[in-house]
Amino acid sequence: MNNSGTMTVTAPTECEIVLTRVFDAPRRLVFDAWTKPELLRRWFGPHGYQLVVCDVDLRVGGTWRYVLCRPDGTEIHLHGVHREIAAPERLTRTEANDYCDAEAGEESLTTIVLVERDNRTTLTSTMRYPSKQIRDAMINFGAESGIAESYDRLTEVLAALVRTVAQ
DSSP states (O other): OOOOSOOEEEOOSTTEEEEEEEESSOHHHHHHHHHOHHHHHHHSSSTTOEEEEEEEOOSTTOEEEEEEEOTTSOEEEEEEEEEEEETTTEEEEEEEESSOGGGTTOOEEEEEEEEEETTEEEEEEEEEOSSHHHHHHHHHHTHHHHHHHHHHHHHHHHHHHHHHHHO
């Protein structure tokens, strides 16, 4: 599966990356897909990766933890704390990971905003890093292509959910 090319990426400041993508689904379903472990397991991660641990305590101050298993069997650990939850339009959380050496021990802050219009949802994810060096390391690591593949997988999950709701 390849990136469909529908995600836009900008770097509005030296410490941020902003990703935008439109999904053919109501924002409630998109929000659920970002916050419910049973849905996250179906799409989170690039093609061939499997989300083997998905813990979500969806409350302000609650933690989240994911473990992705790569096709070669190595694991990627991600974790953070929910800072703001305004369902179904906004989610802000910290993130730390073990896959990018430049980010080891550092936390980024991600804000996801969902805007619905005509039963389509525009997702804007703003990732703010502690420094330009860390932001650039994430770009050079290939985070954009991995996220684009995840969003392609999310599109498939949302299409199935929309079909189920329509029945």
